[in-house]
Amino acid sequence: MLGKIWNWIDDRSGFSDVVMPMLEHVVPRDARWWYVFGSATLCAFIVQVLTGIALAMVYVPGGDAAYESLVYITHDATLGYLVRGMHYYGATAMVVLAVVHMTQVFLHASYKYPREMNWMSGVVVLFVVLGMAFTGQLLRWDANGVWSVMVAAEMAARVPFIGAYISQFLLGGETVGGSTLSRFFAIHVFILPGLIFAGVGLHLWLILRHGISEMPKADQPVVPETYKEDYEARLEKTGVPFWPIAAWRDVVFSTLMVAVIMGCAIFAGPPTLGPAPDPANIHTNPMPDWYFWWYFAVLSMLPPELETYIILGMPVLGAIGLFIVPLLSNRGNRAPSKRPWALATVIVGATAFVVLTIYGYRKPWSPDFDVKPLPPEVVRSKDPGIQHGAVLVREKGCLYCHDVDGFGGHRGPELSVIGDRLDRGELVIRINNGGYNMPSFASSLTAEELRLIVDFLLTRTDHPDTDAGEDKSD
Amino acid sequence: MSDSPEAKCPSSDEDRRGFLTKLCLGLSALIGAVITLPGVGFVLAPVFARPKQVWRKLGKLDQYEIGKTVSVEFKDAVDQPWAGVTTLSGAWLRRVSENEFIAFSINCRHLGCPVNWVADASLFMCPCHGGVYYEDGEVAAGPPPEPLARYQVRVTDGFVEIETAAVPLTTNDRV
Numbered sequence: 001m002l003g004k005i006w007n008w009i010d011d012r013s014g015f016s017d018v019v020m021p022m023l024e025h026v027v028p029r030d031a032r033w034w035y036v037f038g039s040a041t042l043c044a045f046i047v048q049v050l051t052g053i054a055l056a057m058v059y060v061p062g063g064d065a066a067y068e069s070l071v072y073i074t075h076d077a078t079l080g081y082l083v084r085g086m087h088y089y090g091a092t093a094m095v096v097l098a099v100v101h102m103t104q105v106f107l108h109a110s111y112k113y114p115r116e117m118n119w120m121s122g123v124v125v126l127f128v129v130l131g132m133a134f135t136g137q138l139l140r141w142d143a144n145g146v147w148s149v150m151v152a153a154e155m156a157a158r159v160p161f162i163g164a165y166i167s168q169f170l171l172g173g174e175t176v177g178g179s180t181l182s183r184f185f186a187i188h189v190f191i192l193p194g195l196i197f198a199g200v201g202l203h204l205w206l207i208l209r210h211g212i213s214e215m216p217k218a219d220q221p222v223v224p225e226t227y228k229e230d231y232e233a234r235l236e237k238t239g240v241p242f243w244p245i246a247a248w249r250d251v252v253f254s255t256l257m258v259a260v261i262m263g264c265a266i267f268a269g270p271p272t273l274g275p276a277p278d279p280a281n282i283h284t285n286p287m288p289d290w291y292f293w294w295y296f297a298v299l300s301m302l303p304p305e306l307e308t309y310i311i312l313g314m315p316v317l318g319a320i321g322l323f324i325v326p327l328l329s330n331r332g333n334r335a336p337s338k339r340p341w342a343l344a345t346v347i348v349g350a351t352a353f354v355v356l357t358i359y360g361y362r363k364p365w366s367p368d369f370d371v372k373p374l375p376p377e378v379v380r381s382k383d384p385g386i387q388h389g390a391v392l393v394r395e396k397g398c399l400y401c402h403d404v405d406g407f408g409g410h411r412g413p414e415l416s417v418i419g420d421r422l423d424r425g426e427l428v429i430r431i432n433n434g435g436y437n438m439p440s441f442a443s444s445l446t447a448e449e450l451r452l453i454v455d456f457l458l459t460r461t462d463h464p465d466t467d468a469g470e471d472k473s474d
Numbered sequence: 475m476s477d478s479p480e481a482k483c484p485s486s487d488e489d490r491r492g493f494l495t496k497l498c499l500g501l502s503a504l505i506g507a508v509i510t511l512p513g514v515g516f517v518l519a520p521v522f523a524r525p526k527q528v529w530r531k532l533g534k535l536d537q538y539e540i541g542k543t544v545s546v547e548f549k550d551a552v553d554q555p556w557a558g559v560t561t562l563s564g565a566w567l568r569r570v571s572e573n574e575f576i577a578f579s580i581n582c583r584h585l586g587c588p589v590n591w592v593a594d595a596s597l598f599m600c601p602c603h604g605g606v607y608y609e610d611g612e613v614a615a616g617p618p619p620e621p622l623a624r625y626q627v628r629v630t631d632g633f634v635e636i637e638t639a640a641v642p643l644t645t646n647d648r649v
């Protein structure tokens with residue numbers, strides 16, 4: 001009976017006639033574990049589509065209710081916690097896997113003839129995926145999400161001539177408001193996914209058309225004139241059907257990946273919602289999701305004159321640069337051992353990413369508003385003047401940026417032994433005039449306050465003797 | 475004309491095909507335009523609309539202490555009921571003298587993050603990339619290229635009023 005039903009379906013749909021041959025297309029037999037990242041990216045996308053649809057059935061894309069609906073999804077809705085978590089880690093997985101997949105393809109130069117367009121369509125999809133990650137973060141619509149919209153609008157406003165129009169398009173007006181979230185929602189659930197579907201469709205079609213590339217061999221450079229014939233001939237001899245001889249690795253790896261997503265969703269849960277986006281409650285520290293931290297670090301380190309160029313230029317040049325890779329060279333060696341520059345690019349890129357990410361996470365780029373008063377062990381003085389100076393160092397904001405024996409922010413230079421480096425006159429000048437990244441305090445400190453602060457700072461020396469400051473204070 | 479003129483009259487068939495191709499493409503383009511243009515206009519409208527800015531009441535004059543900077547919130551010019559709290563804007567308001575107020579935008583001029591007023595240090599500080607402003611809004615340190623934007627403030631009938639304004643985009647030449 002079941003067999004009959006299947007036969008009917010198979011006959012009318014053409015599964016065995018049309019789909020099976022595609023699944024069974026012959027692939028090089030050496031396509032081993034290296035090749036599992038692309039299919040895993042696709043699998044992560046499927047996770048996103050399914051969990052995303054589920055979330056959209058409860059999520060309310062309106063400025064007034066979005067936050068509440070997310071609180072509901074996270075805390076009350078059946079399995080809401082899990083679904084939101086899966087959507088979040090699925091997004092991370094998708095970004096990571098897409099980048100890993102691309103790195104592998106780049107290292108093996110699989111983008112060379114005749115697969116130039118495979119690479120190009122992949123680059124487009126990659127940027128759309130990053131757009132998904134970014135718009136998704138805004139849909140959280142907590143204070144962090146709302147302020148991220150502002151940052152996005154400000155960045156867009158830097159585009160010459162039409163910047164203001166772009167950012168008003170994003171905001172849906174002149175301020176963040178009712179229209180803003182609806183726009184991001186529509187972009188996140190209709191426009192970008194549509195582009196991904198189209199891009200992935202093209203990408204898959206191209207894979208079928210040109211076949212999966214072989215593992216690069218040092219003695220097998222790509223010669224476009226003869227490549228297709230050679231490839232066919234080799235496949236004929238050594239190829240295996242994709243389904244199931246090669247596909248099982250993809251399935252195993254995807255299973256693992258889904259298990260990891262699920263595990264993270266169960267044990268770590270979705271990202272915590274920040275405070276509601278109340279514009280009067282501005283004690284928020286907008287921070288992007290981790291895969292953008294490196295960019296955050298770059299933005300904070302740039303000299304202002306370069307900033308606009310980098311904010312706009314880096315993504316554009318990055319996109320163009322990646323896009324045209326196969327046009328720069330589509331023949332010749334594929335083996336990494338013969339392409340040292342490619343290897344170097346990957347190593348330098350990966351190192352920069354890791355270093356900047358750690359930097360962006362660790363280094364507080366901003367004043368630390370939560371510093372505690374200096375405890376007595378750090379002040380190390382019974383002199384009331386010195387103690388008062390220590391209090392002022394916090395009150396006047398010095399500690400927001402400067403560290404004293406482990407207390408305070410790290411935006412500015414550490415002051416733990418500043419007494420060894422600068423004398424009274426120099427300290428007074430620095431505090432009064434400010435400097436490269438330090439405000440001038442001339443107008444906000446009285447002479448007395450300045451004296452007390454300097455007295456305290458002069459006790460910060462390498463040879464802490466408990467009452468070092470006492471004689472210096474007068 | 476008969477339905478199968480191939481044998482007799484190949485060139486007129488070619489004409490016919492050419493005509494039908496053009497007809498299909500032309501009509502498809504027309505359909506495309508008709509179904510997308512209204513939507514495009516609808517979506518782009520806010521980009522070109524200039525909402526009229528309005529004065530919003532903040533509070534009684536005597537609520538504010540001379541010399542103090544406090545955070546205030548008020549509704550934007552366009553106040554859509556479904557915007558919830560996001561219809562609100564915030565500002566830092568300082569009573570300078572008996573009748574004089576200054577209001578600073580909370581948006582950092584670097585990339586728009588919300589600046590905090592640190593009263594003891596008399597500085598506005600931005601949590602994002604370390605932008606710092608003096609009490610008059612001038613840049614003290616960090617990446618912001620311009621001083622904090624200001625709102626218009628006035629006192630009428632014992633109430634402090636603030637005029638709504640667009641978000642101060644660093645490069646917005648139209649505001």
Ligand code: FES
Pocket residue numbers: 582583584585586587600601602603604605616617618
């Ligand atoms: S947004 Fe304020 S310093 Fe960058």
